[in-house]
Amino acid sequence: MIKEILQIGNPILTTKTTKVTDINSVETKSLIKDLIDTCEKNADISAGLALPQIGVSKSICVCRRVDLEEKDPDKEIDKEELWEVLINPHLLNSSSDNSTEWEACLSIGVGKDNLWGPVERPKKITVEYTSPDGSQKQLKADGYFSHVVQHEIDHLNGILFVSYINNPANIWRLEDLNAYIESNESYPEIQ
Template structure:
């Protein structure tokens, strides 16, 4: 079922989630279905979604496999495009960092969604359980690395704006789109 996405200010967005222990539990199964349905319904603007964003306190998130998509926008079926991560943790990360402009479905809507530059490890390895409870790992670099870390942050009650020390580096979607159209590059970080 497609769920409403909670917005900044809702208390669940700043709380640590509960570890999933029973992978057959109906609430766990329902949360996974709801996350996938909501991501697919919002796929034109979504790269991932975490359970707290739809009101669940379970440690589950879904990420878009942007690492499988190439610059030609190769079409990938929805069942392969979205990856469910249960109880994910960062098991390894690079010493080098990259800065990528991030946004969040829980921080503004439409042309008022906020964007900001976030510095994170350029490469990560994530340990997680799949939908059957089997332990797996997935690696990410560049944008996919940021995406994995962004969704894990949600599960730990952290929003991307907490990484931005200067509020002038937060841009409304409409303003950022106009800036990019005029300058063909992202704003200088202050």
């Protein structure tokens, strides 16, 4: 079912989630389906979604495999492969070298008022998580995909990406950012 997405200011978004213990329950399967349905509806503007964003304070998020899309842009990726479902994920390790990517969040502004900003994070990470079939897995992520995974895991810990942006001058409305990029052919310089 497509769910409504909570907006910043709702305390659920800044609350650490609880671990999921009933991996195989009907409720968990239904929550995962809701996450994917809601994500797909917003697929043109979103690369992931976490349960607190649809009002449930439990540790599940979905991340779009933007790395697979980047690697082979012409290949049609099926739904199960496109959305990586991470249950109770945590970072096993992260690189000391960082990368900066422009991020946005479905919970921070709607439509042309969706807010964007540059976020610096570890470039490479390894994540340990439970997959929907109950098995323990590890996922390596690099570059933009690494940002997507870290952004979604942050949601499970009650952290929103804007908390990493020290200077509000770096936060842009989508409409203004698009206009800037169109006339300058680059992202704005970071202040």
